[in-house]
Amino acid sequence: MQDYVSSGFSRKRPELVIERFDVQEPEATFPESSLPESAESASRDDDLQLIASEIASCVRCGLCAGRKTTVPGEGSLQPPVMFVGEGPGEEEDKSGRPFVGAAGQYLDKWIPAIGLRREDCFIANVVKCRPPRNREPHPEEIAACLPYLERQVRVVRPGAICCLGRIAATTLLQRTTSLGALRGKVHEWKGIPLVVTYHPSAVLRDNTLRKPVWDDLKLLKAVLTGAAGKS
């Protein structure tokens, strides 16, 4: 893992056995940048700030009416992993930062299990405003907000995406199957390996999910180190 991090995540991506989801048309993968590293970093930072400023004034769906602040996401500009959750909760809505409440504190314990620190990763959500009483975001709210997440992924180009919970997984994979059916495989999203696991809040409510999450984190680590085998 350290090799991967110290190489600036530039090591050739290993051959992966990837579960492709059905798409009508082939999707473009994100091209590699030809900018020098420092210019590349500055440009990514600018792009992320632009996206965050658009989110800050967004009125694309009704969630804007109840928000205290928007929660665009945060983290490394060259993340090995981008974690994607569902949407901000109360603490996130107050602070403007993703995964800082109880679920976030639990997620902070998962990340070292794959040899990373929180600040090495990028952490974002499918919707950027808190749904009332933490209900699941509605399909039209997800559809309105998804372009922001897609742009964020395009800017930071993570080595892998880890979906936390059913909403993130079914949104990015465009599937309606259960989370259980999506786990345990390496999927792909626009050329980026994608692994699915339970949401930290679900695991805090149900201890029996700890073992499957550990298995998913091991799969994620295998993707990052190039050791992912057949799923």
Ligand code: URA
């Ligand atoms: N749950 C989420 O899905 N995202 C957060 O940022 C916090 C809790």
